[in-house]
Amino acid sequence: MTTTAAATTAPVLTATGVTMRFGGLTAVRAVDLTVHRNQIVGLIGPNGAGKTTFFNCLTGLYTPTEGTVTYRDTVLPPKPHLVTQAGIARTFQNIRLFANMTVLENVLVGRHTRTKEGLLSALLRGPAFRRAEKASEDRAMELLAFTGLAAKRDHLARNLPYGEQRRLEIARALASDPGLLLLDEPTAGMNPQETRDTEGLVLAIRDQGTAVLVIEHDMRFIFNLCDHVAVLVQGEKLVEGTPETVQRDERVIAAYLGTPFEGAPGEAEAAEVQAAEAHAAEETDR
Numbered sequence: 001m002t003t004t005a006a007a008t009t010a011p012v013l014t015a016t017g018v019t020m021r022f023g024g025l026t027a028v029r030a031v032d033l034t035v036h037r038n039q040i041v042g043l044i045g046p047n048g049a050g051k052t053t054f055f056n057c058l059t060g061l062y063t064p065t066e067g068t069v070t071y072r073d074t075v076l077p078p079k080p081h082l083v084t085q086a087g088i089a090r091t092f093q094n095i096r097l098f099a100n101m102t103v104l105e106n107v108l109v110g111r112h113t114r115t116k117e118g119l120l121s122a123l124l125r126g127p128a129f130r131r132a133e134k135a136s137e138d139r140a141m142e143l144l145a146f147t148g149l150a151a152k153r154d155h156l157a158r159n160l161p162y163g164e165q166r167r168l169e170i171a172r173a174l175a176s177d178p179g180l181l182l183l184d185e186p187t188a189g190m191n192p193q194e195t196r197d198t199e200g201l202v203l204a205i206r207d208q209g210t211a212v213l214v215i216e217h218d219m220r221f222i223f224n225l226c227d228h229v230a231v232l233v234q235g236e237k238l239v240e241g242t243p244e245t246v247q248r249d250e251r252v253i254a255a256y257l258g259t260p261f262e263g264a265p266g267e268a269e270a271a272e273v274q275a276a277e278a279h280a281a282e283e284t285d286r
């Protein structure tokens, strides 16, 4: 089993007791989460559960009120550029691209944390700079080929269809050579075909050595892809385990339906349908 094998490998991410308060609201409460090398881990939960806030704590966008985030063996300072430099990249729930830059330029921007050439060298445009620039462009083109966007290299980002913009965001995130990629609702707004393509892409990312932590509402996507799934409800981790364990858990079902779980599955639903049918029959009788 993937999970057992992965569990014996070193963790890439260890979040310990992460809590985020905004005034009186505790958006994330004492969340522990581990992602191992070669794992795809899913983070699910109803809207407002604190999933994006948790990502923001992991990536240094927010300074957690309590808790620590460790990448490999290093406790991360809550500064986005240092987190990226350490090896964590992310995409956003609302696409963030440079709309008026080309596809290639967007990926080159993501590459910049991994190039050593300084500002002076860039201004002088000497041979070392040009070599580095060529290497960056080669790597960026590899990533565009990997994400299926090579033919669009000179298109402006804003002219890409929505699904391709999402993929470009992934290409840009990969340009920093991350050991861990965080994806916040990567298939939101996609059609079924684009969603299946994104599944393939996420698997390929994991297979080439980058662990993935993904927030997603599409349960088929989550349960197809993930080695491990954690469920966040009202800021707290309610359940975690294999997709099978999480799918069967009554508390998870209850959290999604928004009602306490009672009796046989589907009983309440069946009663509702019956009531609606009875009501409809009454209406036609009138």
Ligand SMILES: Nc1ncnc2c1ncn2[C@@H]1O[C@H](COP(=O)(O)OP(=O)(O)O)[C@@H](O)[C@H]1O
Pocket (backbone or CB within 6 Å): 022, 025, 027, 045, 046, 047, 048, 049, 050, 051, 052, 053, 054
């Ligand atoms: N910067 C912020 N200031 C105040 N409240 C916030 C902030 N960011 C998120 N929240 C609140 O935290 C809760 C969790 O939000 P979020 O993390 O976006 O949930 P999810 O991604 O699971 O839908 C919500 O109640 C939201 O309004």
Ligand SMILES: [Mg+2]
Pocket (backbone or CB within 6 Å): 051, 052, 053, 093
């Ligand atoms: Mg969110």
